[in-house]
Amino acid sequence: MSTDSKLKVLVVGTGGVGTMACVALERSGMATVTAVLRSNYEKVLRDGFEIESINHGKLSAWRPSHIVNSVPESDSDGPFDFVIVSMKTIPEITNINKIIAPSITTDHTTIVLMQNGMYIEPPVMEAFPSNVILSATSYIGAHERNGHIIHDDPDYFHIGAFHNPRLDTQHEKQRLDLFATAYNGCKVVNAEVVDDIIFYRWRKIMWNGIYNSMCAITQLDNAAIRRLGGEDSLIRPGMVEMAAIAKADGYDLGENIVDEMVNATPIELSFRPSMLVDVDKGNPLEVEVILGNALRIARQKGVQTPILDNTYRFLKLIQARLLVARGHLNIPEDILTGDFIYIVHQQ
Ligand SMILES: NC(=O)C1=CN([C@@H]2O[C@H](COP(=O)(O)OP(=O)(O)OC[C@H]3O[C@@H](n4cnc5c(N)ncnc54)[C@H](OP(=O)(O)O)[C@@H]3O)[C@@H](O)[C@H]2O)C=CC1
Ligand SMILES: CC(C)(CO)C(=O)C(=O)O
Secondary structure (H helix, E strand, O other): OOHHHOEEEEEEOOOHHHHHHHHHHHHHOOEEEEEEOOOOHHHHHHHOEEEEEOOOEEEEEEOOOEEEOOOOOOOOOOOOOEEEEOOOOOOOOOOHHHHHHHHOOOOOOEEEEEOOOOOOHHHHHHHOOOOOEEEEEEOOEEEEEOOEEEEEEOOEEEEEEOOOOOOOHHHHHHHHHHHHHHHHOOOOOEEEEOOOHHHHHHHHHHHHHHHHHHHHHHOOOHHHHHHHHHHHHHHHHHHHHHHHHHHHOOOOOOOOHHHHHHOOOOHHHOOOOHHHHHHHHOOOOOHHHHHHHHHHHHHHHOOOOHHHHHHHHHHHHHHHHHHHHOOOOOOOOOOOOOOHHHOOOOO
């Protein structure tokens, strides 16, 4: 495929998920990727990425077609066909819409959200009402440190259009199929197209909302929290509450969903969910999109969630500690009043 006929893709956020998306798309031969790097920019510009990947093997001094250190303008070299967002969603400190805005061409660029979280799409749709939004739930295991990627769980995700009533459904489907074809073109990954991505987001938030949050609070991995008594006292009851929220939102996840999700990660693995990895690194947490948004739906629908409410309250205080440590927040002199559960957080 000539460079001219290749899709132009921008990837914003080159941690584990974003870098492996760059690799899949470049290796498919169907896309030219521009990657926006931040803390790893100088290092990767000089040495390239060092990648150990369960799907792609060992790649040394690997680089996408273009490396930049800020989000480029859409019209400097033709519009981007797809902009992949693969940063963490931390609305307390980052406005993703503002960050990607320069690269989005109205009516043309399709925005692909490759991020965890529940209902992360509506604020993006509001900011870019004439652009197709694709939403992907990734099961990859890939972590980046200073240009070095360890990718040890296969690159597999469900992807669907987050339907915008202002846009033609057929057009959304064409963009979805085009993206999945380009991604799967490298033949070693699996981007699985689905009709209703919200169903898959609820399934995934059953895992992330409970394991990520409870492991982050206790600093125990998924196996340790279960073996030490957390399974019956917190994990299962938390999942029962999450399934009830999904049901109230119109998504019946099935009667075996709790067993399925408790056991989705083998106990032999001693796995550290991404939110626990963020606590380990002192990074802010995706608390609002992984738990907050689901609890706001619970409030709207009148679903009682006492365990998840307290989980959220603890996470919000851990988040405050992390934000203070990174200089994003000052401890106020007055005592903050009100319950976190009822304070709406806007991106
Ligand atoms: N890693 C995994 O295995 C999985 C992750 N996910 C989800 O995928 C998403 C991405 O996760 P992951 O790859 O682990 O995240 P990381 O934290 O590893 O990477 C995020 C990247 O985004 C960059 N970034 C943040 N803000 C900006 C900005 N303003 N401009 C440019 N770059 C920026 C960060 O740069 P810097 O280094 O400078 O901070 C970092 O390189 C998250 O929603 C996560 O929950 C889902 C499934 C599995
Ligand atoms: C490990 C994984 C992929 C769980 O499905 C995840 O989403 C996380 O750790 O946040």
